[in-house]
Amino acid sequence: MIPILEQVEKEIAETGVLSFPSRRKLWEAMGSLEPRERDFGTFRSLTEPLKKRAELALACAQKVSRIWCAFDSEDKRPQRLVKRTRAYLDGKISAEALNTESGVIDDFVDIADNKGDDSGPAAALAAWGALVVALEDESLLEPWCADAVDSDLDPYDWDTAKNAAMAWRDADSEGNPGKRAVREIKFWAWYLKEAAKLLGAENYRFPPKYIRAFQEKQSPTRPVPEEVTLESFAEYMGGSYQFHTYTEPRKCYDKTPGTYKVHLWFGGDHGVCPVCHKAADEVTSVFADCCLWEVPLPGGRALEVNRVMPNFRCPDHPEVQFIFPPSTELVSNYNSALKHYWKAPGRKQAFLEQLESRLPRMLNIQAMSVEYIARHWEELHLTNAGWTDRELEQFSFDVDQILPNLFLHNCTLEQYFRYHPDQVRWLEDGSIEVEFSRIWIQIWMDESGQPKRIMLTTRFSIWVEGKPSKNPFLPGLLAKLRGITLEQAKESLQTVRTSSGEYEIEPLSGLTRPEAIRFQSTLEAGGVVCRILPPLMEQ
Ligand SMILES: [Zn+2]
Numbered sequence: 001m002i003p004i005l006e007q008v009e010k011e012i013a014e015t016g017v018l019s020f021p022s023r024r025k026l027w028e029a030m031g032s033l034e035p036r037e038r039d040f041g042t043f044r045s046l047t048e049p050l051k052k053r054a055e056l057a058l059a060c061a062q063k064v065s066r067i068w069c070a071f072d073s074e075d076k077r078p079q080r081l082v083k084r085t086r087a088y089l090d091g092k093i094s095a096e097a098l099n100t101e102s103g104v105i106d107d108f109v110d111i112a113d114n115k116g117d118d119s120g121p122a123a124a125l126a127a128w129g130a131l132v133v134a135l136e137d138e139s140l141l142e143p144w145c146a147d148a149v150d151s152d153l154d155p156y157d158w159d160t161a162k163n164a165a166m167a168w169r170d171a172d173s174e175g176n177p178g179k180r181a182v183r184e185i186k187f188w189a190w191y192l193k194e195a196a197k198l199l200g201a202e203n204y205r206f207p208p209k210y211i212r213a214f215q216e217k218q219s220p221t222r223p224v225p226e227e228v229t230l231e232s233f234a235e236y237m238g239g240s241y242q243f244h245t246y247t248e249p250r251k252c253y254d255k256t257p258g259t260y261k262v263h264l265w266f267g268g269d270h271g272v273c274p275v276c277h278k279a280a281d282e283v284t285s286v287f288a289d290c291c292l293w294e295v296p297l298p299g300g301r302a303l304e305v306n307r308v309m310p311n312f313r314c315p316d317h318p319e320v321q322f323i324f325p326p327s328t329e330l331v332s333n334y335n336s337a338l339k340h341y342w343k344a345p346g347r348k349q350a351f352l353e354q355l356e357s358r359l360p361r362m363l364n365i366q367a368m369s370v371e372y373i374a375r376h377w378e379e380l381h382l383t384n385a386g387w388t389d390r391e392l393e394q395f396s397f398d399v400d401q402i403l404p405n406l407f408l409h410n411c412t413l414e415q416y417f418r419y420h421p422d423q424v425r426w427l428e429d430g431s432i433e434v435e436f437s438r439i440w441i442q443i444w445m446d447e448s449g450q451p452k453r454i455m456l457t458t459r460f461s462i463w464v465e466g467k468p469s470k471n472p473f474l475p476g477l478l479a480k481l482r483g484i485t486l487e488q489a490k491e492s493l494q495t496v497r498t499s500s501g502e503y504e505i506e507p508l509s510g511l512t513r514p515e516a517i518r519f520q521s522t523l524e525a526g527g528v529v530c531r532i533l534p535p536l537m538e539q
Contacts, residue, residue: 013210016185043095052198054134060164061130064123067171071120078127119170129160175337178218228350238330239264258301266309268325273314280312287311291334308410362405393458460516461509463502465529
């Protein structure tokens with residue numbers, strides 16, 4: 001066997017993946033790259049080595065063409081790219097004629113950016129990539145990419161084979177990590193066979209026993225729960241059902257359809273640091289992201305699914321931004337998992353019925369201002385609501401009508417208290433005070449420990465214009481207002497949060513309304529340009 005094939009076969013058998021350095025070696029084995037100046041986008045001649053690499057890329061694009069059809073059967077542009085590239089390689093059209101087709105890439109990238117979780121767009125990118133290889137050869141074969149490894153490559157730079165492998169891996173994977181890994185190894189086994197053919201090893205086959213051995217090591221597939229409920233759906237996705245809302249359609253410029261937004265909770269007391277593989281249990285925040293969006297539902301509405309989960313920090317690798325609980329990794333592709341959950345007849349409709357009939361009466365205190373709640377309390381189904389103290393922007397209401405669906409920043413109270421202990425204080429009268437970004441929330445409980453009544457108080461900040469450390473008046477004014485020493489005041493200017501030319505300083509945040517008014521007038525009289533946030537309500 002050709003040594004390169006043997007080497008690559010071993011890599012695929014062991015890892016299930018064909019790394020970029022190995023792909024590059026296979027291309028190299030097909031012959032040298034015609035020299036060209038860097039960043040010089042001229043076409044290369046149809047040399048034998050280029051033709052081989054173009055045939056290989058085109059085979060990849062063809063293999064995943066069906067995946068694009070399943071994604072968008074109307075849009076035939078990727079298929080057209082494949083046909084035209086074929087015609088060029090067969091000498092039927094000129095390089096210039098083929099090049100006129102390449103403009104579709106901006107659209108393809110747009111689709112990939114918006115539907116990144118779906119495997120269809122990667123198939124379209126593979127079709128475009130094959131065209132580029134035919135005209136210019138593999139761009140990653142240039143001498144300056146000689147030392148690159150997979151992590152150096154931006155997804156925008158991926159070669160045709162990589163895009164095709166990603167499309168193949170995720171399509172029909174049911175979102176199951178094990179199934180996905182097996183699909184990927186099968187793709188690379190196929191790729192190696194195709195490459196071997198072009199290298200003159202016509203009879204090469206990737207040994208099936210390696211695929212079987214790899215398959216046995218993967219996590220087993222999980223059965224789809226029989227009953228269609230929001231809970232069983234959440235469980236299948238790896239989380240638990242938290243709540244869902246409905247947002248009316250927006251008819252402004254982007255014409256958003258009416259959207260059901262489902263929030264799933266992924267709890268846990270640790271995550272695994274991707275660098276050192278140790279358990280990380282220090283929570284930085286509860287994080288929410290969107291794992292499915294603009295999914296069409298029967299009847300014209302859309303579905304959006306959000307994940308809510310604690311984000312952990314590894315003390316040894318604080319540069320790693322996101323470490324989520326292992327439950328968030330149970331599904332490797334949410335689009336594929338959803339398709340599988342819905343697959344059997346009637347399930348999609350049954351899911352829609354769940355969304356419609358179980359829309360909860362709820363309150364999710366998030367980025368809302370006290371003013372918003374004061375204006376909309378009736379629509380929000382709050383009872384016994386009214387101003388406690390207008391001067392302090394303090395508004396109270398009962399919450400027993402909306403229980404158990406009371407959420408703080410997408411969390412239940414229990415979750416919030418558990419993951420944000422530093423923001424929660426137990427007050428002497430038995431109530432609980434939560435310090436939120438722009439609100440204080442005071443919660444009174446009934447005898448059984450259930451929340452009964454809530455009072456919101458606006459938490460003001462003063463934003464200073466211009467860099468605080470450069471402001472000659474600030475330290476003195478801060479020392480006077482806050483009763484701290486000049487050194488402490490100067491020190492506090494190191495902890496600024498900035499927002500487009502304005503700065504928030506710790507001693508000037510978390511203020512009551514009267515404090516904010518008094519502080520602002522003192523600062524302004526002292527020559528500091530500043531404003532109060534949120535803006536004061538008219539009294
Ligand atoms: Zn670590």
